[in-house]
Amino acid sequence: MSIVREILENSEEKLFTVEFPEIDSGGMEKIAKHVARIAPWFDAANSTDNTAAHAHASNLSVAIAMKMHGVEPILQIVCRDKNRLAIQADLMGAALHGISNVAMLTGDDVTAGDEPEARRVFDLDGPQAVAVAKVLTTGQYLSGRKINPAPDFYISAVENPGAPPFDYRIERALKKHRAGARYLQLQICYHPDRLENFCRGVSQGAPGLHIIPTVVMVKNEKALNFMNDKVPGIDIPLATIDRVKKSSDPSEAAYQLVLEESKHALSLPGVRGLHVIDFRRDDSLERLMRELGRTPKF
C-alpha cells in the first residue's frame, strides 16, 4: 500500500513530499527527531542515496528506519555507486520491507562530492534504471530469472527542466515515462519560464505522468551561491540571488522567494504536488506549509 500512489492515482489531492535529511550519526534518535518535524506536514519523504556524491547511511537503511517511525519512504536509487546487480538488490530489499515507492535516477558524478577519486559506476543510466524497476514488476530479474510473486513498485524518475537542451527535457521525461515512471520529481529550477514550458510540454505529451516540482528552503544568498556554483545542473539568475542578498532581511526575502516559487509551481499544468528540500531547519517549514493551505495531520 502506497499513500503516494493512492493520492496521485486515486484522488484529486496534492502530494507533498520532503527530502529526509541525510543521516551520518545520532542513531534512531536522530531519525525520530527529523520525523517529528516533518511527519505532520508531508505524505512521504525521500530517502536519498549518497546525495551530492557524499557517503551517508544507506538509502535502504534510512527508508526502513523511516517506515519504522511511521513515515512513508520514497526510496531513491542512484546509478553512480551501484551496478545493475546492486540496484536490483536494493529494489528487492525494498520489496522485502514493504517499501514500494522507488525513485530511479542517474545521480551526480563522483566529482561533485568529497571523494572525487572514487570509481564511478553508471552501469545503468537513469532511464535504464527506471526500466529495470519496471522489469522486476513483471515477475523477473533483468536476466529473465523468475520472481514469484512479482514486487509491486510505484516508480518515479527525476528530470531537470532547467538544464540544456531545454526542449529535449520534455522528450526525456516522456522517455522515462515509457520506461515505467508514473510520476516525476523535478530538480530544483530557478527559471520559472523553463519550469512552465517543461510542465506544459509534459502534460500535453503524457497527461498521465504526474509532475512534482522541487523547491529549496535556504536562509540567505550564500546557499544560493553555493548551489549556483557547486550543484551540477543548477543555474540561479543573478537577479534572484541579488533579491535575497540586497534585502534588508535576507532570511525573510529567501522565505518569500520559496513561497513564490511554490505557488507558481503548484499553478502549472500537470503539477500534482510539491517536493520540499529544507536547509533552513527552522520554523519556516511550518510557516510555508500553512501559507500553502496545508493543515497538520496531527
Next chain:
Amino acid sequence: MTCPKTLRNGPCGGVRENGNCEVKPEMQCIWVKAYERKEKLPLPQSWRNHYNDLRPPVDMQLKGTSSWINLLTKRDQKRPAGWQASFENSEH
C-alpha cells in the same frame, strides 16, 4: 562515446548552463552536441526520432571487441531476457 558518465540515453541533469559537461567543464556535453546536430541536419524524421530510443544496458562482455564485427554478426543486438520481454516484444 565521450560521455564521462558513459550514459546511453541522452544528457544527464548535470549539463551546465553553457551546454558543457558536468564532469569536464571545458568539454561540450556530447549529448547536447548530438541533439543540436540531429536538429540541424537535413535528416528524415524517423532518423531524428532515434535520439529518443530507450537504449538497453550496455553488454560489458563486449568491451574491447570490434563494434563492426558485433554489428555484422548482430551480437550487439543481444539483450537480457527480462529487458527483451518488457521492452522489445514487438521486434522479436
